[in-house]
């Protein structure tokens with residue numbers, strides 16, 4: 001059941017606005033870089049990729065040029081949007097903590113969705129899912145989007161996008177009511193102007209926040225060898241994210 005702090009309406013009844021707020025074209029450049037990182041890091045040839053928490057398929061839209069993709073998400077609404085964007089990708093409903101497929105992959109990606117892991121056990125479970133689905137020599141790439149030392153309290157930003165005569169002004173606010181626990185709140189306001197009418201919708205997401213050492217400890221415990229790269233973005237603001245490129249050791 002949704003609580004005030006974890007409605008995730010953006011992935012349910014408001015999902016149709018996701019491709020307007022985050023157009024797939026915005027992901028092309030960074031995904032090109034992620035594809036090169038995978039290919040340059042992996043000791044095996046990287047042809048197949050599992051995308052966990054694939055959302056609207058924006059990353060897949062760019063990565064499908066390089067890999068044969070299977071992708072998993074818990075939200076049927078988001079899977080529908082992703083399938084429309086990428087008919088050639090195999091989309092499956094599942095929870096990234098527990099899903100077990102029969103296939104093994106050359107690479108696993110988890111972008112913009114691992115932040116929904118709110119406990120250490122959640123994070124550990126996702127790393128196990130990635131490890132279980134990788135071939136020896138395969139690579140997991142993910143981003144530790146928020147860590148306590150980099151979190152900006154009460155950060156608020158607004159973007160305005162227009163597509164097919166629907167204009168969405170999207171306001172995001174990030175707040176951590178208790179810096180001692182492993183969660184923070186993301187609050188979204190949607191101003192949707194459609195067919196001459198204004199709708200205002202609100203949405204709450206509960207997200208996880210862990211020190212980078214926790215990420216490293218859990219990844220190592222799972223069996224990964226970790227490389228941390230600095231991933232720099234300039235839009236919508238200049239920021240550096242820890243890009244974690246984790247290799248499943250090859251069998252001896």
Ligand SMILES: C[S@@+](CC[C@H](N)C(=O)[O-])C[C@H]1O[C@@H](n2cnc3c(N)ncnc32)[C@H](O)[C@@H]1O
Pocket residue numbers: 011052053054055056057058059060072073074075078094095096097111112113116
């Ligand atoms: C911001 S979207 C990801 C966007 C995606 N990277 C893209 O390219 O479009 C976050 C997604 O994480 C999914 N998600 C949240 N918790 C999940 C879980 N436990 N297992 C699988 N997917 C999950 C949500 O349903 C949502 O679709």
